[in-house]
Amino acid sequence: MMRIEQFLADHLRQVSADRRVLTIFDPARRLLEVARTLASDQCRLIEVEDDIITAREAALDALAELGKDATHSHQLVLYLPRARPLDPESVCLDPFTPLVLAGGVFPDGAGDSYLALCQRFLPEQAGVIEEMFSHGEPTFLEINSLVVGAEGAPVLSGLLKAEGTRDMLVRFLCLDAKDTKALKQSPNWRKELQTIVHKTLGLALPEDLTALDELRHLLWRFLLFSEFAADLPAAMPPALTGVPKAVARYHRFVFDLCATLRDRTSAQPIYEEFSNRVAGELGLETHCGALEDLGVLDTFAFEERCFLRTFAKAALADDLDKAARVVAERSKSFWIRDGTRAGEWKLAGCCVDLLQGVSDLKRVLKDAPPTSVAGWLDFQIHHGYRVDTAHRVMEQVAQDLMPEPGPLADVIARARETHREFTDKVTRQFQDAVVKEGWPVPGRTRANDIYDQFVRIPWQEGKRVAYFWVDALRYDLAKQLAASASSRHTVSVNAVCAQLPTITKIGMAALLPRAGEDFQITVTSGEPVPVIKGRSLPALPQRSDYIKEVVGPNRFAAVELSEIIAAKDNLASLNHVEVLVVRTSEIDQLGESNPGYLVGLLPGALRDLQAALNRLADAGFAAAVLATDHGFCWFDSVEGGDAIPKPADGEWVEVKNRALLGAGQPNPQVICVEATQVGIRGGIDRYVTARGLATFTKGVRYFHEGLSLQECLLPIVQVGLKPSPKKSAAVRIELFLTYRGANQGTVTTLRPSVEVSMPGNDLFGPAEVSFLLEGVDSTGKKVAQAASSPVTDPATGEVRMLRGQSIKVPIRIEEKFTGQFTLRAAHSGTGEIFATLKLTTDFHH
Known part of the structure; x- marks a missing residue:
């Protein structure tokens, strides 16, 4: 059986595990022999006696040696047989303060007191130990005399093959068929069980109760209700005050035994069975389900619903610290082994992340509000995209879980409302800045510059380049892709200004060679058509022919992303290709045709892009550039008032959900500027877009044609491709x-x-x-x-x-x-x- 000395030595090793220096204060000189067990080739122990000066010099020399240890594998333990100085003056005068500041210290808090450590060593004897300490501090010998093993219950320990009291009771509560048979064949263990249970839990088992199943049931009910009652901050409902439970002196062992039953894998199904049975027998949910605070432990399953209500109440009251604390505590809950419960708490955490993210950004804007379009771009690049990420992740989990009406659904609704209001406000301020200054921002990279700056240069350096045209890639998605792909490749994400209007036929044309030199939008047959150096590029076939001519027919190829993913060979058919265009419109097609499924399928779309990067790297491509025509906005539902009327009496050559091109007069619900003011050159008079997040069409949940940071600040992802490492x-x-x-x-x-x-x-x-x-x-x-x-x-x-x-x-x-x-x-x-x-x-x- 373990002795208190070994337990303390193990505890000190655990305390010093992540520290290179540990100072032990021990005025009672109780821990000297324990400290000596820590000494080894990797751990130097310095015992401070009367010669303080010599000991301090030795300690400082040892500390200096630690600083030279590049392996960080050596440690220093300093043993001081005196109390730790606590007041500021004593700390300043103490010659060993540098050692204390350089590492850890023991004892450190009430949890390291001699009483607390003894009770942690023998939680089943916590009450007895407390009584011993009331008469003075016991010796190690006295504490070790309390250890109960086979000597205290030889028959029961032998039958259950148990080590110690706690293990014995766990095995008894979780009997299997073999142990049940053994106990039924040998009645001599009953007196031992009565003694152990009375000594550790304070429960007197009835002498006339001999049925094994009834004994276990009684013990389970007493144990579980004792933990529940001990953890309950409020007064126990009157209907339950007569239920037997352990008194305070036995609470430490009750907590320890219940925690062991929940932690031990083999015991978990039995714990769940008896927990549900006891809760039903006592009507706990009926009597306690309406209580505001049930404590911090999760003895019974119904408590999860109460914790969820506590979380929702805090979140809806904007007490996000408390809401986050509840979520963190629940992450360790026994009951989240159930898939649905685990998902609910994951979603709860996502709601807090979004609400906290918006709250943080409000403070950023209050402390340093952007005063220009460039300032708004920097805000989105450094801060704003994180809230887009939090919103997207929350919606992905919500779509997966589809929570029923209740407290969690209320928090989701609040998070959505908060996010939408914030994004709408930011969008309006960004739009005002664009009206004042114009678009794109001088000195910032434009989408029109991508080919010549990021594709042509590495190609001319002799690298094979894969040029991705991703329809609808938002900045936050690009950051997510970069985080995943960087485990293998060298990845960077930069921001560029979109070519307005942010619609596919315009935005994709802006990604072509020489688009930065002469890009115009003319009106042909009543429709806007992008033109580069006089060449009309109305659709994909013309765009493909154009870039093919620039690169050279024998050096160029264009494929769909799905072809890269599905290819059975190592893309040998592309061996001659120097510039490869990889097209995908999966995200935009989902958003346009089936927005309800968009966020749930985005992780798969990003994985496909990463898989394509890996395949192209193995096929010999050295670089990849991922560009897009526009970003997007997506919302779970459409709020009343989101749709606005188009300006009256307009002559529009392009009518989209969020934007209009042509001639017409503004109204208070739109932004209306000269086309040239926002970078639209050619035969277009005016550019009109809905203010905020409004649309000209009812019922639109996904859109990308307007003037918002999510739609117009685009990512450019540069990837240095690396082939697969050889496996071993x-x-x-x-x-x-x-x-x-x-x-x-x-x-x-x-x-x-x-x-x-x-x-x-x-x-x-x-x-x-x-x-x-x-x-x-x-x-x-x-x-x-x-x-x-x-x-x-x-x-x-x-x-x-x-x-x-x-x-x-x-x-x-x-x-x-x-x-x-x-x-x-x-x-x-x-x-x-x-x-x-x-x-x-x-x-x-």
């Missing part, structure tokens, strides 16, 4: 997928949770891995994917976990699918499969 056996990733502990199973819900584990014994493997978790049917069609949860990155859809960790991941199965499918954990970039799991559905839609 040492970096192989080993994962295990199971469902209810088995490598195959039958699911009865659309959102089951699967277990993923990564062995911790591979010291040469990665410390952290990320992967996609997707299910495919027999034809290879995707029918399931990881659902929102604390371990799922909503921006990429990837699951992240640490080496040696076991996690539960909820998956979402398509509603119309039934049958068998294979769940695969795979590398998001290469598609390498790490683990598979065969599942079969058994549910009715």
Whole structure:
């Protein structure tokens, strides 16, 4: 059995684990022998006795040696047999203050008191230890005399193969068939159990209660209700005051035992079963469900609903610190093993992130409001895009979860309203600046300059360049793509000014060679047509022919992104290509035709772009440039009053949801300027756009034609492509997928949770891995994917976990699918499969 000396030594090692210097103050000289156990080749111990000057010099010399240790593998422990100075004057005069400031100190707070450490060593004896301390501080020998193992309950310990009191009670509460049989065949353990339970929990088991199941049930009810009552800040409802529970002196062990039951994997299903049974028997939700504060522990499942109400109340009252604190506490909850609950708290955290993001940006604007168009661009580049990211992530999780009406839905509505109002206000201020100064910003890169500045130069240097034309790539999405792709490639993101109006036929033409020299928009047959150096480029065929002529037919090719992804070979057919245009309009098509699914499918669109970069790198391309015609705005719903009338009596050659080109008079709900004032040269008289986030068409949730930072500040992504590194056996990733502990199973819900584990014994493997978790049917069609949860990155859809960790991941199965499918954990970039799991559905839609 462990002794208090070993426990204290382990505790000191834990305290010093992430510190190179530890100072131990020990006026009682209790810890000297314990401190000596820390000394080793990597850890120098200096004991300070009467010769303080010599000891200080030795300590400072040792500290200097630590500074020269480039490996950071050595430590210094300083033992001082006196109390720690606390008042400022004593701290200044103390000769060892430099050592204290250089590292950690022990004891540090009430949790390091001798009493607290003894109770932590033997939580089951917390009450007895407190009584001992009331008569003076006990010796190590006296504390060790309280250790109860096989000597205190030899029969029960032997039958259950238990080590210590806590383990013995956990095993008794979670009996399996084998242990149940052993206990039924040997009645001699009952007296031992009565003694242990009375000593550690204060519960007197009835002498006449002999049925094993009834004993366990009684003990479960007493234990769980004791934890619930001890954690409850408010007064217990009158109907429950008569329910037996542990008194205060036993609370520490109650907390410790319940935490062990929730943490131990083998005990979790049994804990959940008895917790739900006890809550139902006592009617806890009926009696306590309306209480405002249930404490911080999660003894029973119904408490999650109460915590969610507490979160919502704080968020709706703008107490975001409290709301964030509740979310952080819930991330450790036993009950979020359930996929839906985990998703709800993930969504709650996303709401807080968005609300906090808007609050932070309001302070930024208050402290340093932009005074020019350039200032607004810098605001978006450095700050604003983060709120766009937070909004997008929240909507992705909300779309995945589709929460029912209730407290969480109320917070989502508040977050959406707050975000929209803020974005609308910023847009109006940005528009006012553009009306005053014009567009684009002098000295800033324009979309029209992209080819000549970012594509032509590396090509002329001899690099093979992939030039992506991405229809609707917002700045925040580009930053997300860069974060993912930078794990392999060299990536940078810069901002450029869009060519107005931000519609595809104009914006894509602006990405062509020489667009920065002479770009005009003329009116042909009543429609605006982009023109470069006198050449009309009304549509994709003309744009492709034009760039092909500039580069050279034998050096150029154009393909769809889907062709790169689907290619079976190593793109050998492109070996002659020096400049490759890769087109994709997936994002814009989704936004225009099916906006309800847009945000949920954005992670997949970004993964496709990253996969294409990887394939092109392996095919010999050295550089990639990703450019776009416009950004976009997307909202979950359309608010009343968002649609406005077009100016009356106008003669428009282009009518879009957000913009008009032609001749006409303004009204108070629009911005109307001379076309040349906003960079539109040619045969267009005026440029008109809706003020704020309004549209000229009712019911529009996705739009990109207007004048907002989200629509007009465009990203340019430069990528230095790097081929796949050669793999070695040492970096192989080993994962295990199971469902209810088995490598195959039958699911009865659309959102089951699967277990993923990564062995911790591979010291040469990665410390952290990320992967996609997707299910495919027999034809290879995707029918399931990881659902929102604390371990799922909503921006990429990837699951992240640490080496040696076991996690539960909820998956979402398509509603119309039934049958068998294979769940695969795979590398998001290469598609390498790490683990598979065969599942079969058994549910009715």
